[in-house]
Amino acid sequence: MPLSAHEFERRLIFYASPTLTKLKVACMYNLNDLDDLEECLDYYNDILNKKDIYLKVLSIKGRSMIYVYQKEKLNKLCSCKQIQKIFKQYDYNCTSLETLIIDLQKRLNSNGFPHEIGLFLGYPMTDVLGFIEGREHLSAGYWKVYSHVKNCQQTFDKYHKCTHELCKRFNQGESIEQICRYV
Numbered sequence: 001m002p003l004s005a006h007e008f009e010r011r012l013i014f015y016a017s018p019t020l021t022k023l024k025v026a027c028m029y030n031l032n033d034l035d036d037l038e039e040c041l042d043y044y045n046d047i048l049n050k051k052d053i054y055l056k057v058l059s060i061k062g063r064s065m066i067y068v069y070q071k072e073k074l075n076k077l078c079s080c081k082q083i084q085k086i087f088k089q090y091d092y093n094c095t096s097l098e099t100l101i102i103d104l105q106k107r108l109n110s111n112g113f114p115h116e117i118g119l120f121l122g123y124p125m126t127d128v129l130g131f132i133e134g135r136e137h138l139s140a141g142y143w144k145v146y147s148h149v150k151n152c153q154q155t156f157d158k159y160h161k162c163t164h165e166l167c168k169r170f171n172q173g174e175s176i177e178q179i180c181r182y183v
Contacts, residue, residue, distance in 0.1 A: 004034040004035065004036050004037075004040055005040055005043060007034065008031075008034060008037075008040040008044065009044070009170070009175070009176050010170060011029070011031060011066075012044065012055075012066075012068070012176065013163075013166050013167055013170045013176065013179065014163065014167055015027055015029035015066075015068075016029070016066075016068040017159075017162045017163040017165075017166040017167070018158075018159040018162050018163065019053065019068045019069065019070060020048075020053060020068070020166065020176070020179070020180055020183065021162050021166070021180075021183055022053075022070060022073075022183055023158055023159060023162055024121075024159060025069060025070055025073050025074050025077055025121065025122030026068060026069035026070065026074055026120060026121050026122055027067075027068045027069075027121065028058075028065055028066065028067050028068070028117075028120075028121060029065070029066055030063055030064070030065055030066075031064050031065075031066050032063050032064055037057065037064060038057075041055050041056075041057060044176065047176060047177055047180075048176075048180065051180055051183055052070050052071050052072050052073075053068065053069070053070055053071075053180075053183075054068070054069055054070075054071050055067070055068050056069075056101065058101075058104070058105045058108060059105070059109075060105070060108045060109060061108075061109055065108070067101070067120075069120075071097065073122075074120070074122075075097045077119075077122065078094075078097055078100055078119070078120075082125060083125060086116055086119065086125075086128075086129075087100065087103075087116065087119070090107065090114070090116055091103070092104075100120075101120075104117065104120055115128070115131055115132045116128060116132065118131065118143055121143075123142075124147070124148065124152070126146060126147045126148070127143055127144065127145055127146050127147065127152070129146075130144070130146025130147070131144050131146070139152065139153065141153065141155075141156035142155075142156055142159055166179055
């Protein structure tokens with residue numbers, strides 16, 4: 001087990017609980033201060049890949065962004081013709097999930113911000129498009145909401161409860177293996 005495993009696990013649970021419990025397709029968070037980051041990624045990928053959850057470092061302008069995703073669900077989502085049409089507008093290579101993620105990393109490292117990133121996080125397409133188009137949002141939570149406010153608020157509540165519960169269990173001594181056992 002890597003030296004920083006406990007700290008890595010604490011942050012993973014805090015920032016990615018909805019993905020770890022398969023409520024959300026993907027999560028993303030910054031992590032800059034672990035010397036054994038690659039070792040932690042290998043360790044937790046060994047545990048979580050069996051549950052179709054993958055961790056990948058996206059190196060963004062000198063910092064590490066951890067991308068946690070359900071590979072099969074994300075692949076299905078990114079294969080949707082409407083979503084691929086949006087990706088193609090931004091010159092993404094849609095031949096595979098891996099090429100899409102590589103292109104996302106390139107766009108994150110460019111001068112502009114890739115507003116389509118919400119698609120990689122499983123946000124509703126209507127909300128991603130509302131954000132891209134600069135429309136006035138109706139609500140905000142895990143993302144800016146442009147339609148279906150009530151449904152999104154219910155989703156935000158589920159994510160919040162999930163994160164609260166998993167953090168509580170972790171603080172009581174459960175490991176990520178125990179927490180994700182039944183997922």
